[in-house]
Amino acid sequence: MILVTGATGHVGRAVVCRLASLGHDVVAMVRDVQASSRRLLSGIVLRVADYQRHK
Numbered sequence: 001m002i003l004v005t006g007a008t009g010h011v012g013r014a015v016v017c018r019l020a021s022l023g024h025d026v027v028a029m030v031r032d033v034q035a036s037s038r039r040l041l042s043g044i045v046l047r048v049a050d051y052q053r054h055k
């Protein structure tokens with residue numbers, strides 16, 4: 001499994017698409033699930049995290 005950070009950004013989206021097209025098990029780290037679903041391929045597993053928010 002490969003976790004892609006910045007997955008909704010210019011670089012991250014391309015990386016997610018490429019890894020998924022190669023058959024890798026990709027998980028996208030996102031801040032906003034709703035916004036991410038418009039920007040990423042459907043079927044990509046999402047995990048919510050924000051570098052600015054930690055406990």
Ligand SMILES: NC(=O)c1ccc[n+]([C@@H]2O[C@H](COP(=O)([O-])OP(=O)(O)OC[C@H]3O[C@@H](n4cnc5c(N)ncnc54)[C@H](OP(=O)(O)O)[C@@H]3O)[C@@H](O)[C@H]2O)c1
Pocket residue numbers: 005006007008009010011012030031032049050051052
């Ligand atoms: N683009 C290039 O040509 C290029 C070239 C060399 C190096 N880089 C480097 O590669 C990295 C990504 O570039 P990019 O052009 O893809 O940037 P981008 O399009 O601005 O994307 C930034 C990504 O980081 C996420 N992000 C921002 N703040 C975050 C936080 N606090 N917690 C979690 N995620 C956060 C954004 O999520 P949201 O969607 O939620 O905002 C988005 O997915 C940068 O460090 C940049 O300096 C880029």
